[in-house]
Amino acid sequence: MGSVTNERDFTARATIRNAALGLFAERGHDAVTVREIAAAAGVSPALVLHHFGSKDGLRVAVDAHAAESLDAIFAELGGQELTEMLASGEATTSVAEAFVQVFPPGSPLPAYLRRLLLTNDPAGAALFGRWYATTRGVLDAMIESGVAAPTEDPAVRAAFLLVSDLAVILLREQIATAIGDDPLTPTGLARWAKDVTAVYARGAFATLEKEPPS
Amino acid sequence: MGSVTNERDFTARATIRNAALGLFAERGHDAVTVREIAAAAGVSPALVLHHFGSKDGLRVAVDAHAAESLDAIFAELGGQELTEMLASGEATTSVAEAFVQVFPPGSPLPAYLRRLLLTNDPAGAALFGRWYATTRGVLDAMIESGVAAPTEDPAVRAAFLLVSDLAVILLREQIATAIGDDPLTPTGLARWAKDVTAVYARGAFATLEKEPPS
DNA sequence: CAAGATACTAAACAAATGTTCAGTTCACTA
DNA sequence: TAGTGAACTGAACATTTGTTTAGTATCTTG
Secondary structure (H helix, E strand, O other): OOOOOOOOOOOOOHHHHHHHHHHHHHHHOOOOOOHHHHHHHHOOHHHHHHOOOOOHHHHHHHHHHHHHHHHHHHHHHOHHHHHHHHHHOOOOOOOOHHHHHOOOOOOHHHHHHHHHOOOOOOHHHHHHHHHHHHHHHHHHHHHOOEOOOOOHHHHHHHHHHHHHHHHHHHHHHHHHHHHHHOOOOHHHHHHHHHHHHHHHHHHHHHHHHEEEEE | OOOHHHHHHHOHHHHHHHHHHHHHHHHHOOOOHHHHHHHOOOOOHHHHHHHOOOOOHHHHHHHHHHHHHHHHHHHHHHHHHHHHHHOOOOOOOHHHHHHHOOOOOOOOOOHHHHHHHOOHHHHHHHHHHHHHHHHHHHHHHHOOOEEEEEOHHHHHHHHHHHHHHHHHHHHHHHHHHHOOOOOOOOOHHHHHHHHHHHHHHHHHHHOOOOOOOO
């Protein structure tokens, strides 16, 4: 339970939590009132407090729910697909790609992930910590199997790869206006992944050792 | 005027604006009250409204001031230093590096840049737009002069380079706990820049043409 | 120096906010 | 069926919020 694509929980508690997730993601915790959440969920403001104790309790519940959903996506990357990817040699270890494949277009989770990582609350820090550990493990495995290039500082390398990937989600809107495609759509992601893969494969500086063939 | 390192404006208006800048950066616009800003600036709450009309007017003024300071930093990168960098071949076109060199350790501007880029207000979008245009120009110049590798999609390439750089500032705290060094200190940045430069120079995947020696 | 504007404050106000409480409906079970 | 507890609501409460207003000090300028 807890998947985002098929949400089968229609209890009032879940409805409230989902309404809060959407509003929190769009406008931030402090800018959203309990009354707005209640109205969006179609219940009375008192019921929100009845189920979650306080507005902050609701925030904690939404954080946990969002973190669980987000972890489910990331787990796919670090888990099963790693073997396939190592075998095929394809580099599809991208959080952004997983987002596009799993989430419906209007999902509030990308925007909520943004809030989660930017507000200094422990839920965001814990999420990043787990994702970093997974990234580090994948990177080590890739290096050992000869897919990824070795590096003197694998801690920084793993952080750079993760962070560059998350930046697509964090700066989604800005990237969209800059390149003319939303990077969290199949079309935009295809453009993005192609060029980023080129950088990861050959770098971004002109190769000084070899002269370019043309 | 408007530099951050030497702030010579000691008028009450500037004091209030700077106090608001710090509080906004640390806790977000909505979580900070006019009374807190007034207390931090050592003035009465009414004076805040007297100078800026409303709390939202203060936010706009702080946004403009922060954007001006941030633009001043970025302008150095895209402007004068570009020529030197192209001549020397060194790759120091990093916003993060400029931050470390220019800002005092406890500067609120990195955190405020974070808020600026995450809240969908026009000031952040405009800032990113300017920086993207500059990055794009620098990239084109680097490609033409043979420093940077050509790419089929320079719009995406420029966005990726800018966004990967900004991510260091956006995810500063998370990176710090992950790698054990604050990337916005000279020590941490040195580690970061070294490995990122390696990726930009040689990529992150193992080169497939040559078999690994082991 | 006179006077007008500007900087500044204390106090109060109206609206909004999180929260509480008494009471009602509903579901399940003994 | 009677009853017990949970789900749920409407209304009120206390506090906090941004803002206003009236008045005082301070500075500038003729």
